[in-house]
Amino acid sequence: MKFVQNAAMALLLCCAASKMVQAQETDTNNQSPFMEFTEPNGNRYRTATGRPGPEYWQNRTDYEIRATLDDEAHTITGKLTLTYTNNSPENLDFIWMHLEQNRFTPTSRGNLTTPIQGNRYNGDIDGGYEITNLKASVKRGSSSEHIITDTRMQVFFNEPIPANGGTGTVSMDFNYKIPVKGMDRMGRVDTQNGTIYAMAQWFPRAAVLDDIEGWNVIPYLGAGEFYLDYGDYDYYITAPSDHIVVASGALQNPNEVMTATMRDRMDKASKSDSTVFIVKPGEINDASLKVKQEGTLTWHFKMENTRDVAFASSKAFIWDAAKINLPSGKTALAQSVYPVESKGDAAWGRSTEYTKNSIENYSNMWFEYPYPVAVNVAAEVNGMEYPGVSFCSWKSKGKDLWGVTDHEFGHNWFPMIVGSNERLYPWMDEGFTTFINYYSSEQFNNGEYAGNLDQTRNRVNWYLDPDSQGIETYPDVVDIRNLGMTAYVKPATGLLLLREYILGKERFDNAFKSYIKTWSYKHPQPNDFFNHMNNVAGENLEWFWKGWFYGTGTIDLGIENVVPYQGDYVIILSNKGDLPMPVKMSVGYEDDTSEIIELPVEIWERGNDWNYLLETDKRVKTVELDPDKIVPDVNFSNDIWPVATYSK
Template identity: 80%
Template sequence: MKHYTKVLTLFIVGLLVSFQSVAQEANKDNQALFGDFMDHNGNEYRTASGNPGPQYWQNEADYRIEATINEKENTLTGKETLTYTNNSPEPLDFIWMYVEQNRFEKNSRGNLTTPIGGNRYNGDVDGGYTITNLKAKVKKGVSSRHIITDTRMQVFFDEPIPANGGKGTVSMDFTYKIPVKGMDRMGRLDTENGTIYAMAQWYPRAAVFDDINGWNIEPYLGAGEFYLDYGDYDYYITAPYNHIVVGSGELQNPKEVLSTTMQDRMQKASKSNDRVYIVKPEEVNDNSIRAKKEGTLTWHFKMFNTRDVAFASSKAFIWDAAKINLPSGKAAMAQSVYPIESDGNDAWGRSTEYTKHSIENYSNMWLEYPYPTAVNVAAEINGMEYPGVSFCHWKSKGADLWGVTDHEFGHNWFPMIVGSNERRYPWMDEGFNTFINYYSSNQFNNGEYPDSLNETRNLVRRYLDPNMEGIDTYPDMANARNLAMTAYYKPATGLLLLREYILGHERFDNAFKSYIKAWAYKHPQPKDFFNHMNNVAGENLWWFWKGWFYGTGTIDISIDNVVNYQGNYIIVLSNKGDIPMPVVMKILYNDNTTETVKLPVEIWQRGNVWNYYLETDKTVKNVELDPEKIVPDVNFSNDSWPSQLYKN
């Protein structure tokens, strides 16, 4: 009976292997999974290797702004001069500008497209710009002609701005009521000791004219953030004498706005790895340490090669700072401002520590931080980033404050340094940033606040949701419950898969760092990123870009069987999902030794079944796919095989 059973088993196994081998060879329907899905050819502006081309260009927007906060009326009044450099190959008869305070009008497109139940991007509806004295000039002729359409303004010139370096200027006066609720991005907060003004999108800004879309004129609706050109900023903020003003860039006149006591403390902080108070909690209402005792003070800031600036102003601020150590040996300064209600070592008392670590970590791991300061501002904002300035919620504590601080300062790399189009492709800033946050969190203070991005299977149910949308969904069109997945977690998981599972650390890091360096202070498109990663990593990843970043396909790699064949084993694998993946298998033998087998993604190029021939003189006890559980495989039940066939 035993001999008959063995012969029958071998006969059945032979038929099984023979059939599956034929199926493996004949099932050739997977070419579409591996083929190109977008034009990734190069041109003179953007190369096929994913670099800026020899004739790459982008325009420049330089600003000089003077603005005044009226604390009684809660208004901002200012005047600005924009110097616009047209580096494009065509003359420009007009430019488009963003006037995003108009989002806070009752009939704004953003307000009219907000669901009745509201969302995160609710805002006041009694604001909006009043713009006067507009003058647009190229050489001699001066034009005042402009058209305001919702959150955009078209400014016409009497003569075109010449191509290839021509310049034009636009000057204007503006004023508006500062909203309380500024769509969770800016606004004001009343505290025990005064109002905190968190000021962003606070001046009319030039839109981007690029080689992909021409003018990028999508309205400011809510979820879609910003796309801006780089330039130099020279700006002045006039506020009541007892206010502290912090902003993007470097303070130019500390001797005029800081008392000698505050200057001394600032100097000490610039050399200290531990926080130093500039304004102590007990000094918030102590006018004796202010530079003036009445009237107003004008704070002067400059920032170079940046796409934007933001600032905050309040008499309620506690202010502390510490030194940021950069890899080159240079130093920057981490600063925090927050009200007395936010103080405490379990809360904003650690904000500067968090800020310092974030900047140092990202500088060491990816690219050195280019700005002189990094300022964290406590406000009625859940989390929003601008160059060198972050607004985080004033009630955040512990892990929550760490998480939002680390995330918002991570945005200095994406999209502040690598200037992607957030309004169209939020995954290129939110997703990339969520990815780098994972490593920063796990390195902070020996893992005090660990990040769970690597626990990819926690989100499997979302991938299976029939209402799930693709990463490529425009943010303002995405279902509100999907935005966190499409913009943050799914693209971040994609990069995690590349680094931890597909490419490995060295190849991924080489490619990702190269991408950051190549596109620093420039405007990459999705295909620039894809091309760059393919070329530097030396891997055709179009199957991955197509499967993971476009559409809603899922991953399901299966172990269908393990059969004893002629003294060895055949492991029968199948791809039951929509996205192919390389295979990593951990094989456990009866003597409790293990072996790891790695199979390339190309096993799926000819079909959805693959037979792996395992040569061994041991008995297989168990086979497990993806032993580190990095891949968000949607079907856990077919990821392992408990052996029932034993060698004789």
């Protein structure tokens, strides 16, 4: 833009600015983006402040399981007893249970809705549950009545489970063939020294009954993950005697399944900040580290107040561990198991270091890790999370291994501690976890594997793509090409914007930590999160929840002009996008000084144009919107005003 070189032109611009200032007083109303979006009125179950209400309830599921792994037939055979506590206000004639292994059959809904070309969620089709000896009882007698439909089972009781704390029990025997391809969530893989079994969704699990949906019985198709109640797990895994079994929770019988040498090494690891081998690479087939040379061993685990458990078993495992230091002074144990193909400091030799640092970072920054162990398992799974256990690719190395390890263990906060509904709202676990991953990667080893979530403008083309979809899109129908953005990156970017641009670190962290603590081991819905953040941060963010988390609107703030006005300057701003945002701009002066000016989002409530009066006795050289480039503005061309000086 050319300089203003004569008084006539300056006078003309001054007059124009004067008219714009006057016109602003009568600008059209622009309330639509700011209209109430969340459900503000609380009830006895969920309050308007985004907290559980005085009569909030959720049911409880306690499990006793005994299962046997057959590494020749590749099967699991088990017996399960579920104690179901009905804290709801209504009597229950039946409960629903998930049978997710039934996804691995030719006629499953998940298989029949998989595209011909396949996707990440392909799975075997020669599996599925055999359920026998089912008994459901409340007080007297029992019922065996049940209906299996795809991946769901309806279990009927001989009499209703009473409301407000009544209990019923369900017991059954089950068996199935362990899939090789378990939809990138579980399964088995053959390695040089044996098969690795990564076992998840490995037993029938009770569905959630809540005050929002009633019974949550959406079938298991693929992209939609899990939603489960909390309880205590007491379970036994019988495996071949040459196997190592690692699992969610604390091992109860180390003397029966580990040699004295292994126990001594584990004790050293529990006191060491550096990784200690329990089984070294050269000891995988060492008979002196086997409690028994043949037959089977039964590994006994317990885990309290958890929504699920998973385990892994193999004779091919290298095993190492280190101490996790927690803010309260307590400790936990980071562990890794992996085959010889994955060893070395360029690969899984650093897995326990990664696990330890990840857990410590999240504990210090957000909420203390509650589980006794954090086990990273090398498997034929690209990345999948369960309470206290993660499955990551046995082929991952370096930055990739850090990234997947950090992400999957981040899931212990979302949705393991904060028990959101993954099957409906993946953004509440994947997006939140991707967000906290960014700060963990910044912290780890002075940014050795620093992330790029803050490089928001690298993804502008997706926001402009007519085929993009909103965060709220149901995961099992979202275009698989969009899932990474809708479930992971866009919601994570939304939280980044809140922390780094809209609220600031102090207000955001206070609200976000409060949300985690308030909803730990409970079932928040999207409105609970929105309302809680609004109330604790002290900010009406309806415009942001509506514009960013729902729909596909874009951000386009711009500088239309900068003109002299009565000895000062008027900066003429515009909002040409669908989503309003607060304005942060850097004003640079001819004396090489600069200042940051911030304007609230409310400037856009009266229209999509705003004139800001800059009072200064300096000559303006440049004005730049969003100097830190945090906002994913889709139009870069109007972010900078390049005119040098005006005569004043």
